[in-house]
Amino acid sequence: MTNVSYVRTEMLPEKEPPLGQSGLVLWLRTNMFSNIPNSLLSLAAIYFIYLLLAGIVPWIFHGSWNVGSLSECREAIAAKYGDGAEGACLAVIRERFRQLIFGFYPQELYWRPILAFVLMLVAIAPVLFASLPRRALWFSGVYPFIGFWLYWGGTVWLPVVVLAGFAIGAAAMSILPRMVGSLGAMILAMLLPVIWWLTLAGATSDTMQSLLPISLEPVESAFFGGFMLSIIIGVTGITLSLPIGILLALGRQSHLFVVKTICVGFIEFIRGVPLITLLFVASTLLNYFMPPGTNFDLILRVMIMVTLFASAYMAEVIRGGLAALPKGQYEAADALGLDFWKATRLIIMPQALKITIPSIVSTFIGLFKDTTLVSIIGLLDPIGLSNAIRANQAWNGIVWELYGFIALMFWIFCFSMSRYSMYLERKLQTGH
Amino acid sequence: MAEAAEAVVDRSQMKVSDEVAIQITNMNKWYGVFHVLKDINLTVQRGERIVVCGPSGSGKSTLIRCVNALEEHQEGQIIVDGTELSSDLKNIDTIRSEVGMCFQHFNLFPHLSILDNCTLAPIWVRKTPRKEAEDIAMHFLEKVKIPEQADKFPGQLSGGQQQRVAIARSLCMQPRIMLFDEPTSALDPEMIKEVLDTMIALAQDGMTMIVVTHEMGFAREVANRVIFMDQGQIVEQNEPESFFNNPQSDRTKLFLSQILGH
Numbered sequence: 001m002t003n004v005s006y007v008r009t010e011m012l013p014e015k016e017p018p019l020g021q022s023g024l025v026l027w028l029r030t031n032m033f034s035n036i037p038n039s040l041l042s043l044a045a046i047y048f049i050y051l052l053l054a055g056i057v058p059w060i061f062h063g064s065w066n067v068g069s070l071s072e073c074r075e076a077i078a079a080k081y082g083d084g085a086e087g088a089c090l091a092v093i094r095e096r097f098r099q100l101i102f103g104f105y106p107q108e109l110y111w112r113p114i115l116a117f118v119l120m121l122v123a124i125a126p127v128l129f130a131s132l133p134r135r136a137l138w139f140s141g142v143y144p145f146i147g148f149w150l151y152w153g154g155t156v157w158l159p160v161v162v163l164a165g166f167a168i169g170a171a172a173m174s175i176l177p178r179m180v181g182s183l184g185a186m187i188l189a190m191l192l193p194v195i196w197w198l199t200l201a202g203a204t205s206d207t208m209q210s211l212l213p214i215s216l217e218p219v220e221s222a223f224f225g226g227f228m229l230s231i232i233i234g235v236t237g238i239t240l241s242l243p244i245g246i247l248l249a250l251g252r253q254s255h256l257f258v259v260k261t262i263c264v265g266f267i268e269f270i271r272g273v274p275l276i277t278l279l280f281v282a283s284t285l286l287n288y289f290m291p292p293g294t295n296f297d298l299i300l301r302v303m304i305m306v307t308l309f310a311s312a313y314m315a316e317v318i319r320g321g322l323a324a325l326p327k328g329q330y331e332a333a334d335a336l337g338l339d340f341w342k343a344t345r346l347i348i349m350p351q352a353l354k355i356t357i358p359s360i361v362s363t364f365i366g367l368f369k370d371t372t373l374v375s376i377i378g379l380l381d382p383i384g385l386s387n388a389i390r391a392n393q394a395w396n397g398i399v400w401e402l403y404g405f406i407a408l409m410f411w412i413f414c415f416s417m418s419r420y421s422m423y424l425e426r427k428l429q430t431g432h
Numbered sequence: 433m434a435e436a437a438e439a440v441v442d443r444s445q446m447k448v449s450d451e452v453a454i455q456i457t458n459m460n461k462w463y464g465v466f467h468v469l470k471d472i473n474l475t476v477q478r479g480e481r482i483v484v485c486g487p488s489g490s491g492k493s494t495l496i497r498c499v500n501a502l503e504e505h506q507e508g509q510i511i512v513d514g515t516e517l518s519s520d521l522k523n524i525d526t527i528r529s530e531v532g533m534c535f536q537h538f539n540l541f542p543h544l545s546i547l548d549n550c551t552l553a554p555i556w557v558r559k560t561p562r563k564e565a566e567d568i569a570m571h572f573l574e575k576v577k578i579p580e581q582a583d584k585f586p587g588q589l590s591g592g593q594q595q596r597v598a599i600a601r602s603l604c605m606q607p608r609i610m611l612f613d614e615p616t617s618a619l620d621p622e623m624i625k626e627v628l629d630t631m632i633a634l635a636q637d638g639m640t641m642i643v644v645t646h647e648m649g650f651a652r653e654v655a656n657r658v659i660f661m662d663q664g665q666i667v668e669q670n671e672p673e674s675f676f677n678n679p680q681s682d683r684t685k686l687f688l689s690q691i692l693g694h
Contacts, residue, residue, distance in 0.1 A: 328537050351541075430542055430585035
């Protein structure tokens with residue numbers, strides 16, 4: 001019989017992990033050549049990448065920038081690198097660069113979209129990075145109105161009176177609850193601005209304009225195009241679909257039958273219809289429903305449709321996050337005496353949104369890429385423009401260069417969003 | 433279970449006053465058609481420490497969750513601190529801010545630091561200025577003996593520490609009544625003691641407490657009344673001394689023999 005008695009007299013100190021062979025050789029051995037199938041795959045992949053680069057790199061470096069048409073471009077490349085040499089005709093991007101960025105926006109007014117774009121970055125920064133001063137969020141809130149004015153021009157008083165409507169709503173929300181109760185105040189806070197916009201706002205704007213005329217030269221929507229248009233539609237859709245999606249997701253969980261039914265109905269309807277259908281509705285059908293003579297801007301209609309479409313998806317994404325939260329979080333918030341809105345804002349949403357960051361950003365990326373669908377209803381986004389450019393005699397037959405450039409630009413935007421979401425996930429990690 | 437018994441408990445401060453803290457009269461509750469709580473009558477005086485025990489599914493958690501309206505009761509009356517629990521949201525919010533609650537799984541807010549967990553409700557419900565709320569929070573974190581963890585997140589703490597934070601978080605609302613729903617059931621044996629010590633300290637400060645627990649040592653040392661529930665009813669209640677040494681009902685005897693038997 002063995003003796004099982006054992007007493008440890010001293011606890012072992014902690015030791016450093018063993019030092020392996022470090023450096024490139026180790027990395028290659030563990031990551032690429034750990035066994036025979038892995039090595040074969042690695043070699044095949046390297047060969048494939050070589051083929052790809054061998055095709056693309058000379059094509060780009062043989063590219064000609066300074067010609068006026070596709071045929072000139074081919075001649076130039078043949079003259080320089082010999083017959084049969086492949087080369088990119090990048091001149092089309094140089095020649096049409098402004099068009100691809102701004103569409104047909106008047107050249108002497110380019111400073112306005114550029115300024116609007118820079119201000120947009122300033123407005124987005126405090127939303128994206130919590131380390132920036134919170135006071136800067138005021139500017140983020142006002143920016144949509146500044147941006148609208150810079151892009152479309154016209155009197156400054158139009159965005160001001162629209163903004164005033166929101167101010168009226170906010171004022172109603174802070175003053176009225178004492179007089180008519182919180183539900184009454186909420187309803188009034190939604191009704192009063194609408195009444196203001198429908199009745200007095202137009203007249204006020206006209207009066208103010210005659211008293212104190214400040215305006216920019218108006219630019220019609222028909223001149224909008226290129227990446228400027230993609231960004232306007234995409235960024236509007238992204239910024240509005242998140243809050244609307246949150247409200248829809250909450251509405252879908254509501255105990256109030258009417259609210260719940262409306263939200264479910266909206267979500268299921270919008271998700272069941274292709275975006276392109278909604279865009280056709282925006283571009284053609286909607287006019288039939290409006291009083292004759294109303295001119296409701298096409299880009300505005302498209303923005304509304306894209307936003308509604310993205311909101312429905314967003315609502316379902318966020319509902320997933322809400323469902324993933326343990327019931328205990330709701331109970332703890334309740335037990336501390338937090339009411340529904342406070343619990344939602346302080347406890348539930350921060351966690352639900354954190355869980356759903358990857359899906360939210362996927363939806364954003366999808367939405368941004370879907371903006372190219374507006375080319376089908378005749379808006380001149382980069383794809384719409386490239387069709388126009390390819391119809392031009394000088395550039396008839398050009399494919400890779402144009403679409404490659406557009407793809408690269410979209411990739412830059414989407415990849416940035418993807419990286420930002422990874423940064424945010426890392427930053428919000430509060431476990432071990 | 434033995435840990436709490438080792439602690440020296442000073443009962444001199446644990447005074448029970450005549451004032452009624454909680455009055456439950458003929459309360460009934462159903463989950464759908466399932467009758468979970470049957471004719472509950474219970475009066476809790478201010479300063480009382482009540483331990484509720486019983487087999488699982490006997491309705492003990494449901495009972496205390498009715499007290500702060502986490503569960504709705506369908507019949508009867510619950511009066512907490514003079515306010516009757518009804519479907520009136522205002523009453524519910526008043527009661528919830530007077531009644532603290534600790535859960536089996538702590539339910540700390542994982543996205544907030546320990547300090548923010550503690551200051552959230554005082555700031556947003558009681559409208560306490562942030563600075564003052566932080567002072568209160570630090571006071572109670574010191575009381576549960578983890579002020580040094582204030583800047584960490586719940587996920588970085590052990591179970592026992594998390595439960596003590598949860599107690600501190602409830603105390604920051606300066607409640608007059610504390611409810612504990614199996615506060616030690618999810619803890620490793622080594623950590624049970626630190627939580628029980630915190631609860632004993634709380635009892636010595638004169639807090640009115642209703643504790644659902646299987647820690648019979650704690651019940652013996654701290655409680656002035658032990659309630660045994662089975663099948664949604666109060667089967668037996670008594671002072672701990674008589675409850676453990678001289679149980680009356682057969683159901684209680686069986687339960688005690690099972691829980692104390694090994």
